[in-house]
Amino acid sequence: MHVTFYGAAREVTGSLHLLSVGSDRIVLDCGLFQGKRKEAEAKNRVLPFDPGIVTNVVLSHAHIDHSGRIPLLTKGDFFGRIICTDPTADACKYLLLDSAKIQEADADYLNYKTVRSQLNRLKSSSRNDRMTPRHIKEMKKQIKHTGNELNRELIHELIGRYKLEKVEPLYTCDEAKKAIGLFDGYPYHHPITIGNNMTCRFYDAGHILGSSISMICAQEKDRRFTICYSGDFGRFNKPILNDPTLDFAEEDRMVDLMILESTYGNRVHEPATDLKTRLKDIIEKTLAREGSILIPAFAFGRAQELIYVLHELYDEGLLPRIPVYVDSPLAANLTMVFGEHPEVYDRETHRTFLENGKNPFAFKQLKFVHSVDESMALMRDERPAIVIASSGMCEGGRILHHLRYKIHNEKNTILIVGFMAEHTLGRRLLELGQAYEQARPNAPPPVLNFLNKEYPLRAHVTHLGGFSGHGDKDELLRLLKRSNLKIKKIAVVHGEEEQALAFADHLQKEGFAVSVPHRGESVIVE
Numbered sequence: 001m002h003v004t005f006y007g008a009a010r011e012v013t014g015s016l017h018l019l020s021v022g023s024d025r026i027v028l029d030c031g032l033f034q035g036k037r038k039e040a041e042a043k044n045r046v047l048p049f050d051p052g053i054v055t056n057v058v059l060s061h062a063h064i065d066h067s068g069r070i071p072l073l074t075k076g077d078f079f080g081r082i083i084c085t086d087p088t089a090d091a092c093k094y095l096l097l098d099s100a101k102i103q104e105a106d107a108d109y110l111n112y113k114t115v116r117s118q119l120n121r122l123k124s125s126s127r128n129d130r131m132t133p134r135h136i137k138e139m140k141k142q143i144k145h146t147g148n149e150l151n152r153e154l155i156h157e158l159i160g161r162y163k164l165e166k167v168e169p170l171y172t173c174d175e176a177k178k179a180i181g182l183f184d185g186y187p188y189h190h191p192i193t194i195g196n197n198m199t200c201r202f203y204d205a206g207h208i209l210g211s212s213i214s215m216i217c218a219q220e221k222d223r224r225f226t227i228c229y230s231g232d233f234g235r236f237n238k239p240i241l242n243d244p245t246l247d248f249a250e251e252d253r254m255v256d257l258m259i260l261e262s263t264y265g266n267r268v269h270e271p272a273t274d275l276k277t278r279l280k281d282i283i284e285k286t287l288a289r290e291g292s293i294l295i296p297a298f299a300f301g302r303a304q305e306l307i308y309v310l311h312e313l314y315d316e317g318l319l320p321r322i323p324v325y326v327d328s329p330l331a332a333n334l335t336m337v338f339g340e341h342p343e344v345y346d347r348e349t350h351r352t353f354l355e356n357g358k359n360p361f362a363f364k365q366l367k368f369v370h371s372v373d374e375s376m377a378l379m380r381d382e383r384p385a386i387v388i389a390s391s392g393m394c395e396g397g398r399i400l401h402h403l404r405y406k407i408h409n410e411k412n413t414i415l416i417v418g419f420m421a422e423h424t425l426g427r428r429l430l431e432l433g434q435a436y437e438q439a440r441p442n443a444p445p446p447v448l449n450f451l452n453k454e455y456p457l458r459a460h461v462t463h464l465g466g467f468s469g470h471g472d473k474d475e476l477l478r479l480l481k482r483s484n485l486k487i488k489k490i491a492v493v494h495g496e497e498e499q500a501l502a503f504a505d506h507l508q509k510e511g512f513a514v515s516v517p518h519r520g521e522s523v524i525v526e
Contacts, residue, residue, distance in 0.1 A: 004017065005491070005521055007031060007043075008493050010500055011497070015029035027058070044072075050077070062091035063301070067095065069170075070082060071170075087337065090340065100171055104172060106169070108150050119139055198219070201214075202214060205230065211234065216228075227256065228255045232469065235468065238305070239305060246479065256489065258480075264419075265476060265506075266473060276309055276313060278466065282464065285413070291413060292384050293413045295388045296426060297388050297389070298390060303328065307335070311366075324367070325386070325387045326369065335368075345360075379404070407459050412460070414459050416462065422496060428448060489515070489523075490504075
């Protein structure tokens, strides 16, 4: 038996590991790489193995950096199933389709830019005797329908006519729908057959709704092996969800290899119990400046936590009841998924909301923004408000347009509540913003470039780490030292190289046998 690490090895995104046992090949997660466009495109475009060899996929949770390449796998010769928890299956119905729409829109936009560039070249070419300048001008108008809708058919025709390079999406909406049809959802603690003499059992990871620690047991010849895949391991004492599992069934306790995430393996978060107080203080300081609070947040998990905590603050009368906008149709759909799975809520959520007949994710001041017109009107509105928008790392989506309108005004606050990967706009925003907080008011504001324009960063940038969905160093150690697991060997993954190596060094000092695999490296389980 061996495991090969193809993604999230000495990096955070693109989780993808291949477990080989006898004739079976089990994929653990199949996520998108996120970061620099060209680098991410190169990594995402081609899978490192033939889909036809894969027996089944075990998916730890729904986040796109763990699930986003599944449609690439299933559009090949894959004949297995995607095995996950019930909430994860329900969430992926929205997340994968949304990802496909983004892939198609990005490809359409790049093809549109290619055609426009070609038309500009024709306009300036003295050798062009087939199209008049008037004809070229008219053609430029025709490649866009009313508003900003692109004329995909004409763009593709012109790409073919002029033999231009055409950009294809990673996968289409139809291919995402095919993938969604292959999902099988199961409850926690239920043994599932995933291969020949091989089972999987899910335990609650406490990261997001439906996230799981996957315990895989396999029989090879006369030897029984157990692989524990942490997925993204959550935090303790967070709102909504139960704490991560520490008590495992007796048959799952002897672990031959634990594949363990390390996103915050060398850091310690501020206490989750301080979330409400810190959030209240940040909002009050911003309102004293008559500004707005802009929060980039993942549509699944972080957005719902923010809604929950704001609901508590409003119910307790601790904040002025300014409007709260969630500007993300995807977040609206995923909030419905949260509402459909109260069976995984913690006791506090039941006591505070459900037993009092309240929906944790609905209150008078909360409004979900669906249409582009509504979103544009909100961006221009200068009245104080709390705006939650995706994407969480500021790499796309409506958050960019909100930043365009709010980033230059020192009245406003940009509140960072999640992990920002290397090379993302969110990471640059956080690092430059925090440096400027130390230097203001004497230093000039830093400048950020996005949406093809430079913007001065005068808004206040604040980081609230308690909202992180990833366990920190101490919480990861709690899994290793305070659970009832007996672990022979650990492979540290899902962490930037500095974090992963520092965490592995700490674990070695604690007496664990640890490796930090490179991408493409295999570990033999003996």
